[in-house]
Structure formats: C-alpha cells, structure tokens
Amino acid sequence: MRLMIKTDYSGMSEWVAHYVVQKINNHKAETDKPFVLGLPTGSTPLGTYKALIRYCNSGNVSFNNVITFNMDEYVGIPKNHSQSYHTFMWDNLFSKIDIEPENVNILDGNAPDLVKECEDYEHKINAYGGIDLFLGGIGSDGHIAFNEPGSSLSSRTRLKTLNNKTVMDNARFFDEDTSQVPTVALTVGVGTILDANEVLLLVSGHSKALALRHIIEEPINHMWTGSALQLHKKAIIVCDDDATHELRVGTVRYFKELEELNSVQEI
Numbered sequence: 001m002r003l004m005i006k007t008d009y010s011g012m013s014e015w016v017a018h019y020v021v022q023k024i025n026n027h028k029a030e031t032d033k034p035f036v037l038g039l040p041t042g043s044t045p046l047g048t049y050k051a052l053i054r055y056c057n058s059g060n061v062s063f064n065n066v067i068t069f070n071m072d073e074y075v076g077i078p079k080n081h082s083q084s085y086h087t088f089m090w091d092n093l094f095s096k097i098d099i100e101p102e103n104v105n106i107l108d109g110n111a112p113d114l115v116k117e118c119e120d121y122e123h124k125i126n127a128y129g130g131i132d133l134f135l136g137g138i139g140s141d142g143h144i145a146f147n148e149p150g151s152s153l154s155s156r157t158r159l160k161t162l163n164n165k166t167v168m169d170n171a172r173f174f175d176e177d178t179s180q181v182p183t184v185a186l187t188v189g190v191g192t193i194l195d196a197n198e199v200l201l202l203v204s205g206h207s208k209a210l211a212l213r214h215i216i217e218e219p220i221n222h223m224w225t226g227s228a229l230q231l232h233k234k235a236i237i238v239c240d241d242d243a244t245h246e247l248r249v250g251t252v253r254y255f256k257e258l259e260e261l262n263s264v265q266e267i
C-alpha cells in the first residue's frame with residue numbers, strides 16, 4: 001500500500017485530481033476501450049471534483065470515453081432529493097464535465113427490486129471488464145462506501161443498514177436532524193472494491209485520524225472495513241497532515257521518505 005501525505009486538503013485534492021487525469025489520458029493513449037472510474041460522495045472528494053472540472057474545462061482531460069460507477073446510494077429518499085447521491089454527483093461533478101449521461105451509473109435506491117438492482121450493478125461492472133480505478137473516502141469508523149463495521153470483507157453490492165454513528169455523522173447534511181437521515185443504503189461491497197485494478201482512498205481531517213491508523217497500522221479487521229485495502233495489489237491512500245495525527249511518528253516518516261524516493265526516481 002502506498003500512503004501519500006500532503007500538507008493540507010487542497011494539496012491532497014490537487015494531487016488526486018492530477019493522478020486521475022493522468023490515468024484517463026494514459027489509458028486513452030493505449031486503448032479505445034472506455035476508462036472505468038469508481039466514484040465516492042461525501043465532503044472529502046469535493047476538492048478533487050472541483051479540480052477535475054477545472055482540468056476538463058481547460059481541455060486537459062475529457063470524460064467522453066469514461067464510464068463511472070458510484071459507490072452507493074441511500075434507500076428511502078427520492079432520486080431528486082437534495083441529499084441523494086444522484087443529486088450530489090450531478091451537482092458537484094457530472095453536470096460540469098463532458099461525460100455522456102448514459103455512461104454514468106449510480107445505484108437506484110428506489111428500484112422496485114433492490115436485490116436485483118444490486119445484482120445488475122455487479123453484472124454491469126463486469127460487462128465493462130471491471131473498474132480501472134476506484135476512488136473512495138472513509139467514514140470516521142473506517143467504513144468504505146457504506147460497508148459498515150462488521151461487513152464481510154468479501155461482500156458484493158447489496159442492501160446495508162446504516163449504524164447510529166454513520167447516521168449521526170451524516171446528519172450534518174440533513175439539517176442536523178438524525179430522523180431525516182436514511183438508515184438503509186445500497187452499496188458496492190468490499191469485494192467489489194477490491195476487484196478494481198486500483199483503489200485510491202482520500203482521507204482528510206482529524207475526524208478520520210483513528211480510522212487511518214486502523215487502516216494503515218493495524219491488522220485487517222472487518223470492524224474497520226477500509227483495512228481490507230491491505231490485501232489489494234495496488235492501493236493508494238492520499239491524506240492530509242491532520243489525518244495522520246493517530247499514526248506513529250515512525251510510520252509518517254517512513255511513508256514520507258518512500259514518497260521522496262519515488263519522486264526522485266520519477267525525475
């Protein structure tokens with residue numbers, strides 16, 4: 001696993017956006033096949049999305065041959081609800097870049113058959129040959145997508161009940177009213193994420209510091225589902241300094257030194 005530590009949120013966001021742009025452009029130079037990009041919601045990726053929009057508008061990247069699959073969606077609120085992940089993605093990214101609407105895939109939390117909706121999502125990902133790069137964030141309890149603590153580390157796309165901590169964390173988007181926060185969601189599984197060719201997690205702020213420690217320094221554990229990334233052949237975590245506060249000084253130095261060596265080799 002690679003841990004990239006940037007000074008602040010802005011540095012983290014810019015680094016990730018630049019990385020995504022390079023991936024899309026390199027892929028385009030090699031093949032006509034679409035680039036398949038997994039995407040998260042949440043406040044953490046917003047800076048990355050802003051930078052991607054900037055890169056797209058300045059002609060440095062095009063999303064016209066990019067297929068996206070979002071990680072998750074709430075069940076129980078309409079698609080056009082201000083806090084649905086559909087609305088979030090269209091408002092914060094898709095409506096501002098040159099992506100074809102039919103290339104956007106987001107789970108439908110209002111589908112008549114939610115189990116089938118999840119199965120179809122897995123089939124569609126496979127039909128495209130899998131996900132090239134899955135971007136993600138983490139919850140303060142270390143969950144990825146909506147794979148709450150205790151989720152199977154081989155789970156696939158499915159319905160998931162959200163725990164109290166996640167509901168409380170997400171109440172900030174629902175006027176701080178926990179009773180308005182959906183308690184069920186559709187989410188890709190940990191196994192679905194691990195199947196991607198590459199996984200990149202963004203981790204920002206003190207509130208994620210304990211989770212980052214469990215993901216980086218502690219053994220793989222279903223109570224911190226992000227720790228499953230230790231099994232992935234190509235996982236990168238990009239964080240800011242604030243998120244490293246629970247890591248050992250030696251761990252921070254170790255990964256910073258590795259990245260310094262990497263950048264020297266890249267020159």
Ligand code: GLP
Pocket residue numbers: 040041042043044045071072136137138139140144145146166
């Ligand atoms: C929700 C989403 C996750 C996201 C997490 C953190 O639980 N399902 O995909 O990583 O929130 O969100 P934020 O970035 O706002 O802290």
